[in-house]
Amino acid sequence: DAKTTQPTSMDCAEGRAANLPCNHSTISGNEYVYWYRQIHSQGPQYIIHGLKNNETNEMASLIITEDRKSSTLILPHATLRDTAVYYCIVRYYNQGGKLIFGQGTELSVKP
Amino acid sequence: DAGVIQSPRHEVTEMGQEVTLRCKPISGHDYLFWYRQTMMRGLELLIYFNNNVPIDDSGMPEDRFSAKMPNASFSTLKIQPSEPRDSAVYFCASTYSSGGGHEQFFGPGTRLTVL
Numbered sequence: 001d002a003k004t005t006q007p008t009s010m011d012c013a014e015g016r017a018a019n020l021p022c023n024h025s026t027i028s029g030n031e032y033v034y035w036y037r038q039i040h041s042q043g044p045q046y047i048i049h050g051l052k053n054n055e056t057n058e059m060a061s062l063i064i065t066e067d068r069k070s071s072t073l074i075l076p077h078a079t080l081r082d083t084a085v086y087y088c089i090v091r092y093y094n095q096g097g098k099l100i101f102g103q104g105t106e107l108s109v110k111p
Numbered sequence: 112d113a114g115v116i117q118s119p120r121h122e123v124t125e126m127g128q129e130v131t132l133r134c135k136p137i138s139g140h141d142y143l144f145w146y147r148q149t150m151m152r153g154l155e156l157l158i159y160f161n162n163n164v165p166i167d168d169s170g171m172p173e174d175r176f177s178a179k180m181p182n183a184s185f186s187t188l189k190i191q192p193s194e195p196r197d198s199a200v201y202f203c204a205s206t207y208s209s210g211g212g213h214e215q216f217f218g219p220g221t222r223l224t225v226l
Contacts, residue, residue, distance in 0.1 A: 032213070034213070036215075038154075041220075042219065042220075043115075043202050043204070043217030043218055043219055043220055044154070044202070044204075044215075044217050045217070046213075046214040046215060046216070049213050049214075087154075093211075093212075093213075097212065098144065098156045098159055098167060099144075099156065099215060100156065101153055101154035101155070102153070103153060
């Protein structure tokens with residue numbers, strides 16, 4: 001599975017969009033990009049995933065560059081409850097396969 | 112659905128004692144994962160099962176650790192004997208292959224302290 005690089009920490013003002021970058025320059029054609037988050041003391045929570053196209057769900061949007069070497073998770077209107085560690089993970093699609101978590105980005109949403 | 116259920120939520124034990132952590136996956140899920148989280152090592156996968164069969168146990172740290180899944184609705188992670196360095200939060204997660212297996216559902220975790 002390809003390695004990912006994320007900033008260690010970021011701040012965002014409440015109500016503004018939070019844009020979390022992830023670099024995965026060694027990604028291969030069959031690898032998906034996944035985003036999970038972990039709110040303090042809780043289990044990780046799935047947010048979104050994508051292969052090539054941009055994706056949007058009720059939680060967030062995922063923008064993947066055309067060369068697929070980087071992506072951005074967008075929380076359109078961040079709230080205090082979005083304060084968490086966000087993990088970008090790249091892995092092959094193999095139905096239920098394991099996730100390898102890096103250090104993630106600690107997002108602090110401030111009033 | 113109650114989600115993934117783990118018990119106990121907190122466990123404090125003394126070095127050398129046997130510890131058993133329990134997990135009930137979401138009904139209908141055919142994959143089950145055990146993860147461990149520490150400050151030093153972050154979140155790491157220990158073992159995962161598909162249809163109750165262990166698929167990859169390469170993350171299990173030592174022979175002191177063992178995991179079983181006797182049926183589709185129950186799994187255990189056992190540490191015998193426990194050591195202080197086993198202190199961590201242990202998460203269980205499950206997913207279903209018919210849904211693509213993209214989303215893993217995590218339990219609340221068991222916080223283990225070994226004195």
